[in-house]
Amino acid sequence: MSSAPVHAPASNDVIATIRDKALWIRRRSFQMVYEAQLGHPGGDFSAADILATLFFGVLRYDPERPDDPGRDRFVMSKGHCTGAFYSVLAAAGFFSESELSTYMQPLSRLNGHPNRNYLAGVETNTGPLGHGLPVATGIAIAGQIDAAGFRTFVLTGDGELQEGSNWEAALTAGHRRLENLTLIIDRNRLQQGARTEETASLDPLDDKWRAFGWQVEVVDGHDHAQLLEVLSASPRGRGRPLCVIANTFKGKGVSFMHDNVAWHHGVPNKEQYEQAMAELV
Amino acid sequence: MSAAVSVESGFFDCRDSFASTIEALAAADERIVTVVSDSVGSSKLNGFRSKFPERMVNVGIAEQTLVAVGAGLANGGKVPFVSAASCFITGRALEQVKADIVYTNVNVKLIGQSSGVAYGELGPTHHSIEDMAWLRLLNNLTLIVPADPWQTEHAIRAAAAIDGPVFVRVSRMPVPALEHAGAFEVGKAEVLFEGDDAAIIANGTMVHRALAAAKSLAGEGIRARVVNMATVNPLDEAAILSAARTGAIVTVEEHSVRGGLGGAVAEVVTAHDPVPMRIMGFPGFLPTGSAEWLMEHFGLTAAAIADAVRQTISRKR
Known part of the structure; x- marks a missing residue:
């Protein structure tokens, strides 16, 4: 078991670990994208703190027993952000970090989108x-x-919520009062081509989830202590599924990528790569 | 045989066979759950709901979530039987079937109810004559189209025993109980009538019509083999190649003539020694009419099948 006890108060050690892992995810995923000249680095960076908090502060799992029936489940719905997802799985011990260098190469297990038949730690x-x-x-x-006793977490993008299938499931989860289910929305307000609010607006997003019978918490999605507190709180007795709206920025951590839609699936040249790595320290 | 209810004398609704079989399986295996989209009655699952209320998940009228929830239940250790009208479970939720079930390769059983033109008068939105074509492209999906209540029971039992995704296409069209040659085996066609002058390859509700055609042809000295190709995926290529050695093949399906059983057979035949073929089914979107009328109108009758056999034999090389 590599996670912290679920109900322990957030110690400085846990926060420090999450901070270190989030930085590592950003650096390693950006290297993957640079080497592959493919990927979705803007969304990798908006999700990095959420993923680091989940895998190093919240989820109960054992990478040696990835099919343990009692494990907590994490579903990466924004499956295009495999730079960050594969990085956190490698950091958590599901496969070797050296394999990250095969990202999107021919016959690599590290497909552009995750496949559970290739990689432990991928649920679907x-x-x-x-x-x-x-x-x-x-x-x-x-x-x-x-x-x-296991919990199920799912991370979606925000533009992704324009897909109607989410709202079918929102009805079912609310109807069944699935308190063991936590949805985290990476609310970076940018989709592939534009801002969500200029495309098919989502606000007031919190009211939508409340109307579907969910408890809603709004946090700074780059604040590890806030994320840890809301995600590690016991769901028992909540009586409702939990929606965490994590306000984030696409490209968070690198000045020229920050909140810039061009980095949805933009890839860096050598100069940009070196500048980003100089900033990610 | 399970306790199928007689529709008219000697004819049965295969949904009854599904319902009694799933209840029996669930009594023996508590992992089995059913997942429905307000499709309890149309799936004949009222009995299951009475016996196992906590093991039926009704997501409401939401087929994408219906199929996805099945995938999630399998992840959580259940053996879900996801049951809804075949037209919606495929057409509406095809991406969930592809990505969540088959590509992810989870242990989910999809039951496509009232397939084909069973909802005749309701029109093409409710006909499911594209499903075999869509589904057989998903290469690790076991796809079974049973022909009668006995085969439906054994298809459901086989689905439960397979550790992986299975689709069973269940009809509500009344069919007679057939005389089977032996035990049901996934991936193995059965020869229900022997003959070497031609071969009729059929499945589902068309098998008994093919048999009637073969029997009438026998009266005029033409021996047409009847092959019940209940499993479409994986396909019994040996049975098809054996049928090709008769020199003439007629396929019959309650499905579009494009991409279904006939297409599957043609792919195998053309890769070896091509023989004259005739693919019988529906041409595309259909006019209104009862299921029985549609079958008559589009030539899915014993008489029309017999005609097709004679014509295909005349094209033998």
């Missing part, structure tokens, strides 16, 4: 948007039927 194959929450809802229902 994603890539098309709007798939993670409905599958996570099914996992949580299995836990509810069995009164099992």
